[in-house]
Amino acid sequence: MEQPSAEAYEATHVHSVYNAIAPHFSSTRHKPWPLISSFLTAQPPGATGLDVGCGNGKYLPVNPTLHIFGSDRSENLVQLARAERNGEVVVADALSLPYRECSVDFVICVAVIHHLSTRERRQEAIQALLRCVRAGGKVLVYAWALEQGTSRRGWDEGSEQDTLVPWVMRSKGKPDATYQRYYHLYREGELEEDVVAAGGIILESGYEKDNWWVVCSSKET
Known part of the structure; x- marks a missing residue:
């Protein structure tokens, strides 16, 4: 039996x-989360940044002196981010971001790349994040750990x-609905x-x- 492509697999087990x-x-x-809040509050007033995979946009208002553009692959989460956070949020795939290269001061990408189902695609996503930051810019990436004993x-x-x-979604008067989400658990x-x-330099x-x-940050910065 032919295996589904990575894109088709992620469409079924992530996007939908x-x-x-x-x-x-x-x-x-x-x-x-504390460290992400600290990263955002450490950015200088007026800095511009991206929240790639912003979900409902909970990080957009953390530091009101910043200008953060959000994106997410889920149309329904983007609608919620716009409604609940009044955020500037667009629907976009992490592997095809609609931003100019070297255009922002920082990027955060929280609990996103672990949903990409091959190592090549995960590395491509990190490359895409690094391309967005200008010289001296920083990228913060979070992914689920394998070590969760x-x-x-x-x-x-x-x-x-x-x-x-x-x-598992539970609704009154209705049977529970269970959805299966794909994750790649990162080892230490x-x-x-x-x-x-992906061409990056580890700062922390x-x-x-x-x-x-x-x-x-990028090696080119």
Whole structure:
């Protein structure tokens, strides 16, 4: 049996899922994570940036002195970001961003690239982020970690890195609906490897809330 293409697989197990669960998903996403908030508040007043894969736009208002343009692949999440955050948000794929090269001061990309189903596509996405920042600009990337032994999910070094994670929607008077989301769980050091392969320079990296993160810049900056 012929395997589906990466694009078709992601359409089924990422894009259609987030469109279906958008309001429920958004209702669980309100509080900004500390390190991401610190990254945004450290940007100088008037700086411009991107939130790629912004979801419901919860990071757009963190630092009101910044001008942040949001994008997401889910049309329904984009509508929520516009309505709830009054954000400048567009529908866009992370591998085909509608922004000029070297046009912004910073980029954040939180819990996005782990939804791309091949390593090549994940590295292409990081390349796309790096192309957007001007000289001296920084890119912050978060991705789910494989090493989550202390979390409720219980993944650890021996778990499969490519997995389907259920999202259960419960509605009064209706049967539960379960949607399967694709994730690539990053092992320690792998995100840094992908950044280097994408042409980036690691400035900082670490672990927060079951995620590996990196702050990087382009070699050309």
